[in-house]
Amino acid sequence: MGVAVIKLKNPPVNSLSLEVLTEFVISLEKLENDKTFRGVIVTSDCPGIFSAGLDLTEMCGKSQAHYAEYWRAVQELWLRLYLSNLVLIAAINGVSPAGGCLMSLTCDYRVLADNPKYNMGLNETLLGIVAPSWFKDTLVNTVGHRTAERALQLGLLFPPAEALRVGMVDQVVPEDQVHSTALSVMAQWLAVPDHARQLTKNLMRKPTADRLVKQRDADIQYFLRFISRDSIQKSLRVYLDKLRQKKG
Numbered sequence: 001m002g003v004a005v006i007k008l009k010n011p012p013v014n015s016l017s018l019e020v021l022t023e024f025v026i027s028l029e030k031l032e033n034d035k036t037f038r039g040v041i042v043t044s045d046c047p048g049i050f051s052a053g054l055d056l057t058e059m060c061g062k063s064q065a066h067y068a069e070y071w072r073a074v075q076e077l078w079l080r081l082y083l084s085n086l087v088l089i090a091a092i093n094g095v096s097p098a099g100g101c102l103m104s105l106t107c108d109y110r111v112l113a114d115n116p117k118y119n120m121g122l123n124e125t126l127l128g129i130v131a132p133s134w135f136k137d138t139l140v141n142t143v144g145h146r147t148a149e150r151a152l153q154l155g156l157l158f159p160p161a162e163a164l165r166v167g168m169v170d171q172v173v174p175e176d177q178v179h180s181t182a183l184s185v186m187a188q189w190l191a192v193p194d195h196a197r198q199l200t201k202n203l204m205r206k207p208t209a210d211r212l213v214k215q216r217d218a219d220i221q222y223f224l225r226f227i228s229r230d231s232i233q234k235s236l237r238v239y240l241d242k243l244r245q246k247k248g
């Protein structure tokens with residue numbers, strides 16, 4: 001039925017490095033241009049981890065030029081995914097904090113594996129950073145304003161039952177059924193004529209995407225100012241050190 005599977009593979013935690021973001025955009029563009037494909041299942045090849053989100057090492061201790069290049073790549077992937085003409089279904093087979101959650105929120109439908117460890121949410125505040133307005137918009141468009149307001153301020157990571165309850169995911173299924181469920185949901189979405197579904201998707205999502213498109217450069221400058229602050233760099237270093245020391 002013209003369905004591709006994009007399996008993220010950047011061990012150990014599928015962090016969204018500049019390279020991963022760039023390759024993801026290229027793969028998506030190829031699929032968009034190949035008319036034999038109408039849908040994509042986005043999933044992970046890293047056991048237990050859908051994606052650890054943006055790569056913190058790309059946002060810490062690097063040059064301004066690097067931050068700018070990285071942020072443009074984050075924007076680009078979000079725009080491509082959010083406005084994709086393809087049906088995108090996230091088969092979430094692991095934990096998905098922050099950017100990992102955002103990636104799934106850009107999809108048209110989310111199937112999450114029923115494993116209490118597989119938390120998802122925008123936890124940026126717990127790192128001492130702030131989810132940008134377009135991350136916020138994506139969450140609001142999915143779960144509504146009040147749930148998003150509370151989740152964003154508290155940096156909540158929802159276990160599967162809670163994620164389902166607040167509407168962050170559409171279905172929670174046993175782990176071994178995530179892929180087959182994504183495939184059967186895909187069949188339902190592909191039963192709708194492409195042009196009508198695509199125009200409707202655009203109607204729903206373009207106003208949100210346009211807000212970023214209209215001020216992409218300003219958004220990059222905003223990010224640069226924010227991420228370069230000593231206090232923010234310090235928060236990121238402390239968080240990364242905590243992650244690294246967890247093992248030792």
Ligand SMILES: CCCCCCCCCCCCC/C=C/C(=O)SCCNC(=O)CCNC(=O)[C@H](O)C(C)(C)COP(=O)(O)OP(=O)(O)OC[C@H]1O[C@@H](n2cnc3c(N)ncnc32)[C@H](O)[C@@H]1OP(=O)(O)O
Pocket residue numbers: 012013015049051052053054055056057095097098099100123124127129130131132133222223226227240243244245246247
């Ligand atoms: C005035 C207002 C202004 C507003 C302006 C806004 C401007 C914009 C501001 C900036 C916005 C940024 C938005 C950020 C989005 C993000 O996505 S930030 C990333 C958030 N991610 C996380 O918090 C997840 C962190 N990771 C984990 O919790 C765990 O690693 C895990 C995913 C649950 C997996 O656990 P486990 O299997 O136990 O693996 P670990 O041992 O923890 O990790 C293995 C190695 O991987 C490294 N690592 C983990 N996550 C990341 C990451 N996101 N980036 C880079 N590296 C990561 C970890 O350090 C380990 O490394 P080593 O010890 O070197 O092996």
